[in-house]
Amino acid sequence: MSLAAPPQDPHAPRFRVRPPAHWMNDPNGPFRWRGRYHLFYQHNPDAPVHANVHWGHASSPDLARWEHHPIALTPTPGGPDESGCWSGCVVDDGGVPTAVYTGVDRHHTGLGAICLARAADPEDPALTEWAPLPTPVVTGPPEGLDVVMFRDPFVFRHEGRRWALVGAGHGDGTPSVLLYDCDDLTDWRFAGVLLDGHDPAARGAFGDRATGWECPQLYATGGGEWVLVVSLWDGHPWTTGYLTGHLDTDLGFSARAGGRLDHGRDFYAPAVLQERDRALMWGWSWEARDQGDADWAGVLTAPRVVDVHPDGALRVSPAPELDRLRAAEPFVTAPGRAALPDAYDLTVSARGRTTVRLLRSASGAELTVLLDPDEGTVTLDRDAWPRQGSAAPIVVPVPAGEELTVRVLVDGSLYELFVGDRAMVTERVYRRADDVAELSVTRPDAAVTGWALVPPTRG
Secondary structure (H helix, E strand, C coil): CCCCCCCCCCCCCCCCCCCEEEEEEEEEEEEEEECCCEEEEEEECCCCCCCCEEEEEEECCCCCCCEEEEEECCCCCCCCCCCEEEEEEEECCCCEEEEEEEEEECCCCCCEEEEEECCCCCCCCCCCEEEEEECCCCCCCCCCEEEEEEEEEEEEECCEEEEEEEEEEEEECCEEEEEECCCCCCCCCEEEEEEEEECCCHHHHHHCCCCCCEEEHHHHHCCCCEEEEEEEEEECEEEEEEEEEEEECCEEEEEEEEEEECCCCEEEEEEEEECCCCCEEEEEEEECCCCCCEEECCCCCCEEEECCCCCCCCEEEEEEEHHHHEEECCCCCCCCCCEEEEEEEEEEHHHEEEEEEEEEEECCCCCCEEEEHHHHCCECCCCCCCCCCCCCEEECCCCCCCCEEEEEEEEEEEEEEECCCCCCEEECCCCCCCCEEEEEEECCCCCCEEECCCCCCCC
16 A cells, blocks of 8 residues: 555645554664665554554565565564564574564553564565564573663674664753663673763763653664764653764764754654664654544654764754655745645745745734754744644754755655754654644745655556
8 A cells, every 4th residue: 555645634744654543653673674765663553642552563675665564563462562562673693684673561560571583485576475483592681780761672794793882861850861782682681871861971961951862773874983862751752862972893882972862842752773874763643632533643753864064063964765746846946935735845045135935824923933044043833823832933054155955855744854964853843723834935036946845656
């Protein structure tokens, strides 16, 4: 089933990965196998609420065309994942795709076990059937660390050996990332704390609000830099952060820069696919409205290519494969006014202060993106479109320069802004029936190009 079928709900994205109905949250195990990209995700197949957690599954040949597959992981009655198959990753273990995930048993103490499930037929490019192992490879956190949160394994390679990270929080409120030696995927050995909240770089980048670090991801860039991504938990999902730095032979991580991963309020639990020449990232965008009568909740973001600038800041941009979703001809090529489709890809570049208007309410209020190259800021103001939590303007600082470029991807209620290649903002905006989706760019010498998004017809 294609993901681009017109939704009944106008707020429902058409081109991003989400199940046909009901709940989704964290992306899990992005994986490439036999020429296809696979994305798994936390999923309740019965209702649009966070419960009864399975692994949903979609795949794509090109990151633009996605199709649904049967549920990959289902809780096993009486097993270590009886109360949910929670977040994790997928790795190639000797030619067998293997899911490494958090299992929660019937006691549900908050401390997960690390479980494995193997692809039943590695020759199947769709990977439609999975067989869980009956016994966890790690039954709980290491002794002596007073760990009260333990979940979300992520497996990576360093100097030819396989290692894993696990997100953790401690009884005294300190978040951390735990390190395991898992070169043999069935034999895990605790190797220490990779990083915790007392690290000065982490404290400077993330502050001290988080009491746990979820969904740790660690990947290498082409220039030899390493990037650690964590989701900041303060009793609830809060936000995401990153650190860039060096990973030495002894698995010591030395951070040199870091900050907010996504400046929006509707992005969490990103997952990374390390490819030979790049790293791709997807995040979960939750609903920022009262669910009401909607039969779905949650969507994954567009895939993002993530790298590092020479100054240590994150470099981020939409995956180039997304260009395949553009209509054959742009709907706008110059400043002025133009009607906006329900899903579009818009780029605006300006050398001076420029306001980009995207929505207008019946009362005349506007949703705007303000580019100010001289100040080195981009401001998203959606105050007239309320959401759960704050709807205050978001100000993103970037290096001041002669020109500033913003790319806006909109798909239903999902708004993704890329500020140059240095920052991203993910927000959910729910249009009302009398809102007018119209583009207006105030600066006459700005460069403007926009395409409607359409189902791709080419490979």
